[in-house]
Amino acid sequence: MLVTKFDPFAEIRDLERRLMGAVDVPKNGKKVANVNAFMPTVNTREDEKSYTVEVDLPGIKKEDIKVNIDPENNTLTISGERKFKNEVRKDDYYTLESNYGKFLRTFTLPENVNVEQIDAKSEDGVLNLTLPKIEKEQKEVKEILVK
Numbered sequence: 001m002l003v004t005k006f007d008p009f010a011e012i013r014d015l016e017r018r019l020m021g022a023v024d025v026p027k028n029g030k031k032v033a034n035v036n037a038f039m040p041t042v043n044t045r046e047d048e049k050s051y052t053v054e055v056d057l058p059g060i061k062k063e064d065i066k067v068n069i070d071p072e073n074n075t076l077t078i079s080g081e082r083k084f085k086n087e088v089r090k091d092d093y094y095t096l097e098s099n100y101g102k103f104l105r106t107f108t109l110p111e112n113v114n115v116e117q118i119d120a121k122s123e124d125g126v127l128n129l130t131l132p133k134i135e136k137e138q139k140e141v142k143e144i145l146v147k
Contacts, residue, residue: 062122
């Protein structure tokens with residue numbers, strides 16, 4: 001009898017691999033293209049004055065990155081496309097790998113973000129967004145006389 005260990009996450013990993021991995025695009029009943037999904041990793045931090053969002057975008061030029069604010073839905077959307085080729089020519093073999101993919105990440109902004117002062121910089125394959133907080137006036141407690 002063959003003993004197989006149960007893996008409760010196997011189906012989830014398989015689904016993720018099918019959704020985020022290579023997808024064949026049919027044309028005239030034949031598979032002609034291989035489209036790779038690309039989901040950049042994101043790190044977020046908060047301090048007293050601002051929120052910071054770091055998005056790993058290796059190989060993507062800053063001209064290919066779009067950052068949009070939707071004030072109606074209070075969302076921040078980061079989108080773009082990654083394109084690069086890895087070509088190797090040797091005497092006995094030749095390989096050409098083209099990896100590309102569009103990405104879109106959307107985040108709901110906290111209520112206290114000053115959307116007019118958001119700063120975005122791209123350096124060394126990392127997009128850094130600084131989302132300053134709205135400074136609220138510190139008001140003293142006011143006593144109300146009861147009549």
